[in-house]
Amino acid sequence: MPSRRVRPRxxxxxxxxxxxxxxxxxxxxGQGRPAEERPAFEPCPVDGCATPVVGRRPPVAGMVxxxxxxxxxxxxxxxxxxxxxxxxxxxxxxxxxxxxxGER
Ligand SMILES: [Zn+2]
Numbered sequence: 001m002p003s004r005r006v007r008p009r010x011x012x013x014x015x016x017x018x019x020x021x022x023x024x025x026x027x028x029x030g031q032g033r034p035a036e037e038r039p040a041f042e043p044c045p046v047d048g049c050a051t052p053v054v055g056r057r058p059p060v061a062g063m064v065x066x067x068x069x070x071x072x073x074x075x076x077x078x079x080x081x082x083x084x085x086x087x088x089x090x091x092x093x094x095x096x097x098x099x100x101x102g103e104r
Pocket of ligand 1: 044045046049050078079082083
């Protein structure tokens, strides 16, 4: 699983950016501490989250159904805030039609 360390960093090259960074870190110079080793995306610990809506409701209260993006795509149960929002956003992105002539 990719970590945060693999994300590209935009270099701060202008004098104004460097001055702002110096002001923010109170004038400290040198090498910062290494990035924390954590996955960029952590799996949800809630039991029954992201399971298809078939049969019984998951055992955790408050789970919500999120529809798939395509007609007939299976809906899934998600925990109410974080995963439901992610699933809705993913379904919306999948529903965006491909543009002709775009880069792949
Ligand atoms: Zn979840």
